[in-house]
Every structure is written in C-alpha cells, then in structure tokens.
Amino acid sequence: MNIEILEGYLDKITISKQIFWPEFDYSNGISFLFAGMPRNSDATLFVGTLSVWRNVVRHNKIIEKATYLICNDEPENDSDIFKNLNANLFLLNTSTDVLLHRLDQGITLGFAEHQAPLRQTCRDFMNDLKNGYLSSYDTALARFTSLYHPVKSNIGVIIVQSETDVQSLGFRDRVELALTSFFPETNFFYYEKEWVIFYTQDKETTEKLDFSYEDFSAMLKSNALYASIGYPCQRPDLLYNIYKTTSLALSVCLRMGTKPAIPRVYTYKEINLLLLVHLGSQRFKQRLGTNNTMYLAHPDAVKIYYHDLESNDNLLEILTVYLSTAQSITESAKRLFMHRNTVHNKINRIKELTSLDFSDGYSCCLLLLSCMILQYQKMCGKMDITDFL
Numbered sequence: 001m002n003i004e005i006l007e008g009y010l011d012k013i014t015i016s017k018q019i020f021w022p023e024f025d026y027s028n029g030i031s032f033l034f035a036g037m038p039r040n041s042d043a044t045l046f047v048g049t050l051s052v053w054r055n056v057v058r059h060n061k062i063i064e065k066a067t068y069l070i071c072n073d074e075p076e077n078d079s080d081i082f083k084n085l086n087a088n089l090f091l092l093n094t095s096t097d098v099l100l101h102r103l104d105q106g107i108t109l110g111f112a113e114h115q116a117p118l119r120q121t122c123r124d125f126m127n128d129l130k131n132g133y134l135s136s137y138d139t140a141l142a143r144f145t146s147l148y149h150p151v152k153s154n155i156g157v158i159i160v161q162s163e164t165d166v167q168s169l170g171f172r173d174r175v176e177l178a179l180t181s182f183f184p185e186t187n188f189f190y191y192e193k194e195w196v197i198f199y200t201q202d203k204e205t206t207e208k209l210d211f212s213y214e215d216f217s218a219m220l221k222s223n224a225l226y227a228s229i230g231y232p233c234q235r236p237d238l239l240y241n242i243y244k245t246t247s248l249a250l251s252v253c254l255r256m257g258t259k260p261a262i263p264r265v266y267t268y269k270e271i272n273l274l275l276l277v278h279l280g281s282q283r284f285k286q287r288l289g290t291n292n293t294m295y296l297a298h299p300d301a302v303k304i305y306y307h308d309l310e311s312n313d314n315l316l317e318i319l320t321v322y323l324s325t326a327q328s329i330t331e332s333a334k335r336l337f338m339h340r341n342t343v344h345n346k347i348n349r350i351k352e353l354t355s356l357d358f359s360d361g362y363s364c365c366l367l368l369l370s371c372m373i374l375q376y377q378k379m380c381g382k383m384d385i386t387d388f389l
Helices: 003-010 050-058 096-109 115-130 137-144 171-182 213-222 236-256 268-288 299-311 315-324 329-336 340-353 361-379
Strands: 030-032 045-049 067-071 088-092 154-162 187-190 195-201 225-229 265-267
Touching: 045 050, 045 096, 050 067, 067 096, 096 171, 115 137, 115 187, 115 195, 115 236, 137 236, 154 171, 154 236, 171 187, 171 195, 171 213, 195 236, 213 225, 213 265, 225 236, 225 268, 236 265, 236 268, 236 361, 265 268, 268 361, 299 315, 299 340, 299 361, 315 329, 315 340, 315 361, 329 340
Parallel strands: 030 045, 045 067, 067 088, 225 265
Antiparallel strands: 154 195, 154 225, 187 195
C-alpha cells in the first residue's frame, strides 16, 4: 500500500509524516487501539483515536517502525506527542469508523475510487443549473445522465440538514458514510451547508419513493439529521428550483417544530402548505408593511389562539395536527405523543369554543391554513397577536 496513494485517497493528513518505508506491510492485519493499557501485537498497522494514542505514548507501548493512523477526536492537540518517535505517524481529521470503512474500500479497490470528484461533478451540475447554463431539457438531461452513478427516469430530490454543527470534527465524514451506506450507487453531494441527494427510480410516483422511509428515519436519528423529500419529476432542468423549495421548506418546518408523520422525514405533501404560508407571509409584509398576518386567518382559529394564550393551552397545535391527519384521533395522538383520550377531549373542547363545521372540506382546508399562519407568525415572526394590540 503506497503512502502517496493513501494520502491522496484520504486527503486528511495534517501532521508529520515520519516514513521509514515507502510502503506499509499490513499482511498481519490491522490492529485497533482500545482504551486502557495497550497490548503488544504482531500487527504493523494500527488505528485509534488521539486520546488513546496519548495513552500508548504515556505507557511507552509504541512498536518501532509500525504505522499508526490516529483519528483526531480533539479540537486542539499537542504536536509534541508526535515528535522523535520511531514509527510512521499520521494524524487524520476523520473518525475511526469512517477511516476503517475507507481502509476496507482501499484494500479491496487499491484506493482507486475517489469520492471528491464524484461530489464535485454533482456540485458543478447544480451550479450550472443555478447560473442558467442548462436551461434546456436536452442539455440538462445530457449532463444529468453523465453523473458518476447511473440515473433513472424519475428523480426525487432529498435534502438532509444537521441539527448539530456541520463543521465539527469528522461529522461530515460520518454523515457521508451513513448516506453512502443507505443510498449506494446514488449521486449526492454537500451543498450550501446541507446534503443534496438525487434519488432516481424507474417507477413513476407522486407519493413515496421506493425506499423504506422508516429505515431512513432511523438512520437520520442516529446521525442527528433531518430530511425533506420533494415530489419526483422527470425534468433535470428543474432540479435547482426543486432543490431550493425543498430546502427552504425543511428550514421552515424545523423552525416551526412541525411534527411529520414519520419522525425526521418531511414529505412534500406535508411541507407544501407551510411553504406557501412562509412565502405568503413574506409577501404580505412587503406589500402591507406589517407582520400581522392575523388578518389572513379564520376568526375561529384566532379565537382558539387567544384561548391558548390566556389558558396556557395547546389547542391550536392539536387542531393543526388533527386536520393534517384527516381528522384521525389515533394518528394525531401518535404524532403529538399524547394519549388518544386526551386528544379526543381537546378536540371536543375546540368544538365547544367554536362553530366549526368539520364535515365541510373547504372550511377544514381554510382552518388548517389559518392555524399554520398563526403558528408561523409566533414561531418564525417571534410575535404573538398581543404584540399588535
């Protein structure tokens, strides 16, 4: 295994290279450094964290001329612990799980497969869409079909955002490893502080894409992520606009604390109406010079909102979920993490306070929109109705 090939593949080496041999000898396998007293080993290639490496140095357990791939798990480090040691040392700004995955790929593939060009090709495609260089369908299709992984006719844009600091040490590597594992042979890339996935399939659909949303939700949870999924289309020339609306809608949903049917996975069916509320509220402020969108809301929704303020209740939130689940008490209770009897009693209380006709589809649609307008004003505009009185 050539050192230069390893350096080019990982693209993470930041501290001294004390190289005695032009190649590693890993014929005795890779040994993982665990916490506690390090043990002697016949292996010549070791993987471990910086904190464990300090323990190795402290107990003088370094094997001479062995190679150590140390994953930097600390924001700052003392370079003195890498000096004057008779070993091949690499400090890598990545996590151990990502490194082991890459080593596994590298030993199998000879480090011939690089991820950076793959991601850059996708970014270039998106930037050219943004700048209007791929405005025709044929031109955009030609570029889209030339991406690294083969594509199919129906395209779903998936946006993934993090609930933590994306710039934290090794975090992006861990996320990309998780995405690669969940979406093998799928083009995705990091773009403007989030990940954009071009998921393609043969089957035409206006509902769910053909992967398990429940499994996707579990993966997102384990990596502190959220995702929104746009409607599939067959027009690669429209993908930038779909990306922007899907990304914006996810950001609004997270600011609002909206509860999707499947945890952490927002479908376009769920986020479309809220996106319209966001865009309409922005335009309302521009045209009328006020943030008070109460004028757009149904009077009964305003009445419920006043009740919540005075009684420290959450009827408006319950009504929103109830209407968005086609008036299902069971599904509402599931999303709200409440007992179904509690939800049932709250809905009855709403009916007592108002003259709402829940059998009229148009009235329910207007009421749901009104609930979202009032919640948006509070959560995103940071204003209660009383701020305008």
